[in-house]
Structures are given as C-alpha cells and as structure tokens.
C-alpha cells in the first residue's frame with residue numbers, strides 16, 4: 001500500500017526567476033507526514049533531480065501516485081508525467097493536487113489521471129489511501145474531481161478548510177537527500193517554511209485569494225517556532241502574505257527570539273501597506289536574521305495602474321514601504337507587472353520609477369490571466385489553445401498594443417535595468433564574489449540562463465512557436481493596467 005508523491009520538473013524555466021529559486025516540495029512533505037501518521041508508507045520524489053518517475057515507480061511499486069501541480073504553466077507537463085507513471089505502473093491510482101490543480105482542474109481531466117484533489121491534501125490523501133485499502137467507494141472521499149464510468153464527478157467538499165493546527169510538522173526527512181540542491185539566489189541550501197495560508201486581499205491577477213475565499217489560516221505559534229528552530233539557516237517563508245496579522249506577528253517574533261532563533265537569511269512576501277501601517281512589526285522581526293529580504297508586490301508605478309489590478313494600495317505606500325524597510329536594513333526585491341496594452345509611455349514611466357527609487361532589485365512579469373481568476377474566466381474564450389507553458393508570465397497570450405516585436409524590445413530593456421543584467425551595474429564578478437568557490441558553477445549557470453531575459457529575440461523565438469494564432473488585440477480586460485488618454489483608469 002505504498003504511496004509515491006512526485007514533484008515534477010516544471011521544465012519551463014527559460015524566463016523568470018525559476019532558475020534562481022528551487023525549493024523543497026513542502027506541500028508533499030505535509031501530506032507525507034499525514035500519511036505516515038495514519039500508518040501508510042510514503043516516498044516523496046523530486047523529479048527536478050535524478051532519477052526520473054519510471055525509476056521511482058519501479059523502486060517503490062506504489063498503489064497510489066500523487067503528482068503535484070502548483071502552477072498552471074505545468075499542466076501539460078503533469079499529463080506527460082502521468083503518462084510516464086501509467087506506463088511503469090498500469091494499475092496505480094494517479095491523483096493530481098496542488099494550487100493550480102485545485103483552483104482550475106479542467107485541463108487535468110484526462111484519461112491518464114484518476115482524480116484531482118480540489119483542496120489541501122493533508123486530509124484528502126489519507127482518506128483516499130484508507131478507501132483504496134479497504135475497498136470503500138471513492139465517491140465518499142471528500143474534495144475530489146473523480147473519474148468514474150459515468151464521467152468526471154465532484155465529491156462532497158471537506159466539512160471545513162483544514163485547520164493548520166491539525167497538520168503535523170512537514171516530514172522533511174522525506175526529501176533530505178535533495179537538500180543541497182534547494183536554493184534561492186545566493187543562499188544554498190534553503191528551507192521552505194509556512195506559518196499561514198491564504199490572503200484576504202483581492203488583486204485581480206492572483207488566484208490564491210479566489211481559491212481560499214479571501215481567508216487566511218494561521219498555524220499556532222508553538223508549531224511555527226518549532227519548525228523555524230529545527231529548519232536550517234536560510235529560510236524562504238511560503239506564506240502568501242507575511243505579517244498579515246500584526247498582533248500575531250509581534251507575538252511570533254517574541255517567541256522566536258525567546259527560543260534563540262537567529263538565521264543567516266530569511267525571505268518573506270508581503271504588501272506595502274502592511275509595512276507602512278506597522279513599522280513596529282518590522283522592527284521586531286529584523287533582528288531574527290543576518291540578512292532579511294522582502295518580496296514586495298509593487299506591481300505598478302502609478303495609482304491608476306494599482307487601481308487597474310485592484311491592489312487596494314497606493315504608490316505612496318510603495319515609496320514609504322521601501323523607505324521604511326531600507327531604514328531597518330531589509331533588502332527589497334520588488335515585482336512589477338507589464339501589460340499587453342502598454343504603449344511606450346507606460347514603459348518609460350516604469351523605468352523612471354525604478355530609477356528614481358533605486359529599485360533595480362526587481363522582477364518584471366507580464367500581467368497574465370491565470371486560471372482560477374475572474375480575469376481568466378473573462379478572457380479564456382479569446383485565448384484558445386495556448387500551450388500551458390505560456391502561462392509563465394513571460395509570454396504574450398494575445399497581440400500587444402505595440403506589436404510583439406516592439407513590446408519585447410521594451411520588456412527586455414526593462415529587465416536590462418535590473419541587477420540581473422551582468423552587463424549592467426552588477427557584473428558577473430560581483431555576483432561570484434558573493435558566494436563560496438564551491439557555488440561558482442551554480443551562480444554562473446543561473447546567471448547565464450537569466451541573461452536570456454534581456455534579449456528580445458529570445459522572447460520572439462518562443463512567441464513564434466506559440467501554437468495558436470493570436471487573436472485581435474484585447475481591448476480593455478478586467479485586471480489590466482491601462483489608462484485612457486486622460487490618464488484615468
């Protein structure tokens with residue numbers, strides 16, 4: 001009654017920060033802990049490392065194979081992985097889960113797949129294992145899209161979202177063999193830690209709040225402190241919105257301090273208005289690590305741009321958050337969105353903003369309608385047959401206002417203004433100097449790969465390969481950062 005849980009290789013890391021960030025499959029470690037506690041043996045295999053799925057299936061002869069699908073860009077790859085598993089284990093039960101699978105399962109309703117998990121996996125997989133072991137009807141397992149003789153059916157939802165306090169600490173030992181391969185930028189190895197799940201905000205491009213109904217669940221302080229204390233020295237916090245609850249954040253900082261937690265590096269993701277409203281929270285957390293970085297969704301250089309994506313914050317928040325965080329010696333990694341509907345002026349506005357506020361440590365992504373959002377629902381009929389790998393926020397899904405060639409020239413120019421441009425302010429040598437000699441091959445390899453983002457031709461080659469003819473320029477889409485001539489959203 002073995003279960004094999006697979007983290008596939010997304011295989012589409014040509015653009016974006018993917019090459020710099022390879023983190024452990026934390027969701028599978030949580031499910032692994034739940035299965036072990038219920039008495040079911042489990043193996044977690046990360047297919048971004050050798051060997052591949054076939055070897056793991058032969059090695060573990062699983063009854064159930066679970067495949068993780070975090071990102072919509074992975075749908076096609078998940079089906080390819082399921083095909084490989086099916087060849088090696090014709091009778092295994094194949095279930096797919098993860099954020100993209102749960103929030104938009106349709107592309108995974110495929111003959112090779114037996115079920116799709118529509119919620120978090122910690123309660124669902126033990127229930128499935130039990131049903132399969134005891135020969136109970138699978139229609140009684142909650143939160144599934146299930147393939148039956150009468151087509152795909154949906155089983156009853158979980159009575160309520162799983163409380164994070166019912167969840168055991170992640171079974172990290174299940175992936176420990178890959179630890180040295182997990183990294184974020186200059187930090188290697190890295191541990192992924194979760195303190196809360198969900199987000200109450202409503203940014204139009206994000207599928208998380210829509211999936212969790214704008215809720216946020218928190219794990220108890222004791223469990224988080226234990227996890228932080230036993231994880232390694234460099235930590236990426238997976239929370240969708242860190243410091244979401246200022247009171248709890250203050251208590252957590254105090255509890256971590258009391259436990260003597262001090263890390264080499266911590267990275268969290270948060271919003272600008274949380275920083276500006278609660279400077280004391282920021283001050284309380286800063287002493288917990290030597291280097292402390294924040295992924296900040298800055299998104300746009302103007303209030304109308306922020307309004308266009310219902311960010312519910314203003315550019316003054318962005319500027320003030322960056323100032324305050326820097327004053328407290330936090331590192332800021334911003335992210336900005338670039339829109340299909342942009343003209344030259346919007347690109348120039350972004351470049352000016354980046355230069356004015358010294359935001360070269362930033363990423364730039366194309367505003368993309370991700371499955372699981374209303375934005376996607378409103379536009380999907382007009383973007384048929386795109387390969388799912390194009391949903392990586394670095395491809396165009398329809399013809400942009402400027403035409404693809406000019407758009408990508410300006411997009412590549414935007415990336416050239418970031419610190420990842422090794423011909424820019426920070427040279428390859430500057431990067432190499434920041435890491436140990438043993439890490440030189442790694443840093444040179446990922447930076448080499450990253451330089452592609454500064455080359456318009458690299459995007460155009462991909463664009464030409466898109467299998468669907470691109471439809472007419474999209475006019476005003478929900479979620480788009482556009483302004484009319486008068487500058488109004």
Ligand code: B12
Nearest residue numbers: 010016018021027066067068071072097098099117120121
């Ligand atoms: C860590 C992370 C990353 C990491 C690492 C991902 C990786 N490849 O290893 C990095 C930083 C590289 C990354 C990159 C990107 N990411 Co990302 N990422 C996340 C994040 C913040 C946390 C995921 C996580 O570990 N959560 C914690 C664990 C505990 O939860 P979990 O994995 O979801 O697992 C639970 C359930 O999903 C389920 N489950 C999971 N697997 C399985 C399997 C089975 C069989 C079952 C039954 C259940 C199950 O049970 C688990 C336990 O409850 C999520 C946010 C989110 N809420 O999902 C975004 C998220 C998944 N990313 C997102 C995006 C858009 C991206 C990028 C495109 C962004 C960009 N700017 O380029 C890139 C794409 C990279 C690439 N080319 O592959 C979006 C995806 C939206 C979508 N619909 O596609 C999310 C949801 C963020 C968001 N707010 O929009 N990402």
